Amino acid sequence: MKIKKFTCINCGAPKVNEYKTPYIMCDYCGSFTDIDFTLGLDKWNESGVKTMNYQMTKMALMSKMQAAMQRGNKEEYKSLQRDYWDYYYRTYPAYMPPSIDDGYKYRDYLDVCAESSTEYGFDPKWQTYGAEQQRLQQMLTYYNDGTGNKVESTGFFRLAEFFINMTKDGMRVFYSNPKYAVMHDLIPEQVHMKMKISMFVQVWLPYLTEADQEKFLKMSGFSMQYVDIERPAGRTGECEHCKAEIYIPDGSYKVHCESCHKNTKVQQVFKCMSCGAENNVPEYPAKPIDCEFCGVENRLIQRLFG
DSSP: OEEEOOBOTTTOOBOOSOOSSSEEEOTTBOOEEEEOHHHHHHHHTSOHHHHHHHHHHHHHHHHHHHHHHHTTOHHHHHHHHHHHHHHHHHHOGGGSOTTOOSHHHHHHHHHHHHHHHHHHHTOHHHHHHHHHHHHHHHTOOEEEOSSSEEEOHHHHHHHHHHHHHHHHHHHHHHHTOGGGTTHHHHSOHHHHHHHHHHHHHHHHGGGSOHHHHHHHHHHHTOOOOEEEOOOOSEEEEEOTTTOOEEEEETTOSEEEOTTTOOEEESOSEEEOTTTOOEEEOOSSTTSOEEOTTTOOEEOTTHHHHO
16 A cells, blocks of 8 residues: 555654545544645645635635724724635635534634734734735746746745745744644644645645746655555454444554544553553543553553654
8 A cells, every 4th residue: 555654743653544635644543643735735626616716705805804904903804814714614624624523623723713813914023024925926027838837936935935934933933822722732733834834835836847846845845755554453443423444553542534534532441551540541642641540641652653
C-alpha cells in the first residue's frame, strides 16, 4: 500500500490507514495531526462554478468588512467575519477539521475565528503586516508562457516568504493567548499553520511554473513523498457511529472512520503502570494522564512510539 508519509504530532505513530479527506487523523490516538494539500486542492478544483461563486461572495463580504472597519464598528466586523467562516465551511464541508465534530464545537470554533480575525483586523501591528503584504502583491509582474498567465519568480517568492513568516508570527501570538485555549485541542498549532498556508498555496499554485511549484511546495511544507507502508498487526472492526468497517492497529486507542469522519474508541480503560488500577481512557489518549488512584502519570502510547 502506498500512502504519504505522516507522523502523529502527539504520539509519534505513523499513518497506516488510507484517508479520503485533506485532514490526517492518527490511527492510534485519534489526534488531528496533519493536512494533505493535494486532496484539499482536488476539493477546491472539483467545481469551477462553485469556486467562482465562493470567490464572488467572499469579495462581497470582504467589502462590507472593510466598510465596517473604516467606521470603527468592531461588532459589525466580527459578525461579518463569523458569516464568512460559516459560509466557507458550508461551501467546502471537506475543509471542516474532523476534530470539530459536533454543533457545540462548531459554534465555539466560529466564535474564535470571528473574535481573533476582528482582534487582528483592528490591531495596528497586523494592519501594517496586511499593508506590506498588499504592497508586495501589487509589485508582482505576470507573463504568458503559452499555457496561461504565470507570476515572475523573484517577486512571488518575496511575497511567499513574507506571508509564511507573518503567519508563523500570528500563530505564535494566537496560541499563547488564553482566550483561545480551546484551539489547542480543536486544531493543534502546527496543523493550523498548515491550514492557513494551504489556502495561500491553493490561490497561487496555478500561476507558477513546474519548477517554481516544486520549490514553493517544499518551502511551504507540502512536498511529501509516497512511501510503501506495510500495514502493522491489527484487526478489522466496526465504526461505533456508522458501522462501516475500519482497521484497528494493535495498541491503538482511537481510530478515525473515513466513512463518517468520526473517531471510534477502541479501548475504554487502561491499567496504571504503577498500581495496576483500571482508569478510563481520556478523550485525548496521547496526552499524559494521572492515575485516579495513585496519582502516577501514565503515557498510554509512549511504549509504542515514544
